[in-house]
Amino acid sequence: MSSERTPLPALVYHDFRFTWKGQEYRLYWNDRLRAHAPRHLAHPYPVWIDPWDLSTVWFLTSECKVTPVRQEEEEDEPEEGPLVAIDVHYDGDKSATAAAVLFTHWQAETAFDTITTTVSPIAPYEPGAFYKRELPCILALLEKMETPPCVVVIDGYVTLGPNAVDGLGMHLYRALNEEIPVIGVAKNRFKDTPQDAELRRGESKHPLYVTAVGVSQDSAKTFIRWMHGAHRMPTLLTAVDRLCRDGTTSTGCPSTPAD
Incomplete structure (x- = not known):
């Protein structure tokens, strides 16, 4: 060659x-x-x-x-879905607000659309099985999308620890029939998280922790590194966190309630 x-x-x-x-x-x-x-x-x-x-x-x-x-x-040709970042915020044990920002490419500064949905009731918190609480909220939100996403980015882990125990992202991947790649971006280190999951963006001294399924670990880290923003957290991941908490984004795109 x-x-x-x-x-x-x-x-x-x-x-x-x-x-x-x-x-x-x-x-x-x-x-x-x-x-x-x-x-x-x-x-x-x-x-x-x-x-x-x-x-x-x-x-x-x-x-x-x-x-x-x-x-x-x-x-x-079938329509290709957008990239989507999802986060969930809980109102105690009563309800949860799931939010999504939809964007067209990894370097996008703004979302072209947003979706929120409220889920009530929610499953009680169960140590070691958090996915039982959060997964139904994410699936309820994805059902509101007109076109299925081509990649989902979640706040959390796809796999946990050196033995790659199933985390929220892996349960989501299986719930989506293993057809849509899932990338997990966590701010806090889970015990014994492998060093190759660490990703430092900008000049931050603190890494993010990236795990993935349906796409290679290296590719997933590259995509998150490409995302807009000069700081540790990409602009759109900060935006979806804010959206699920107070219904607004910093991207200039208003929230579209899904229910």
Whole structure:
């Protein structure tokens, strides 16, 4: 494979097909893995995308052949869902407010939509089984979305500790039929959390803890690192925390009550 990159300017990279090793692929701007990974995962392919320049695709080998997508094929494709970050706030043991911010790409500064929903009653707190309380709230919120998300970001852990015990995110992934990747972003360290879960953003001395399922750990950390904001917490994760607490966001997008 050549180390030289060959630019193909003016290609919107979610709008083309290409063939490699006899296999046809199509790359979407919001493909589940967001970069370098095809829908058919048997063979990684030599394509590089600059996340800061969404108009250029680099093919690292001449073996790739681009096939333009016809308009009628585009119309037949199912709609790709948004990225969504979700948080839940509890009013004692009576009810909970679940909130979501919807955004189109990892570097987005603002949400294009928000959703909130109130869940009552809620399950009692059970030590070691917090998911029994929070999972129904998240699922109730996701049911309000017109298009299922392509990735869900939650406040918490997907897996816990060095043995990767199921956390809230893993229970959510299974409840979604293992079809939608889930990324957990936690502010507090769970006991014996592996060091490779740590992610430092900006100049913060304190890490976030990132775990994931349906997408690799490295990719998940890259996505959270890409998110807008100069501080430890990305702008939109701060916004969804505020939204579930008081019904407002700092993104300039008003909350849309779901019920």
